[in-house]
Amino acid sequence: PAANTKMGTKRIRPVRTMGGNRKFRALRLETGNFAWGSEGVTRKTRILDVVYNASNNELVRTKTLVKSCIIQVDSTPFRQWYEGHYGVTAGRKRKTDEKPEEEVSKSNHVERKIEARKSDAKIGALLDDQFSTGRLYAVVGSRPGQSGRCDGYILEGKELEFYLKKIRMKKSK
Helix, strand or coil: CCCCCEECCCEEEEEECHHHCEEEEEEEECEEEEEECCCCEEEEEEEEEEEECCCCHHHHHCCECCCCCEEEEECHHHHHHHHHHHCCCCCCCCCCCCCCCCCCCCCHHHHHHHHHHHHHCCCCHHHHHHHHHCEEEEEECCCHHHHCCCCEEECCHHHHHHHHHHHHHHHHC
């Protein structure tokens, strides 16, 4: 039977399968492990919403988590990593009258490392806009009803443009 994994407090049931093996049927999930491909970073983050599913709009309305559905995840773990790694804020619009925050003292070596990385600190404009809203679009890569997990990757580049267009078309109907 279908698991119909929903969003909510984690609820997983083990299921016995052929040969005495086990599957883990996720009935509800609230977090997942998502990879940011271009940066080579993976973080556990909260799942906020299901926004698009190519196979069935009913699965979006009922917020059912299935493989290859487009979801929104919390951007905080990725933003914190980005700011720590590159020393540059991600997604925040810079204000001119903003007072400087208390700087944490860093060793000379760490400061040199961060300065060297700043030249590589470039994110796409669409991804930067998402960081400012606090939500990132991601694709579910695992099968939550089979593995008991909801893992995937953050959308970026051409794939992000494609799905943003699909989501806008769906909203305009």
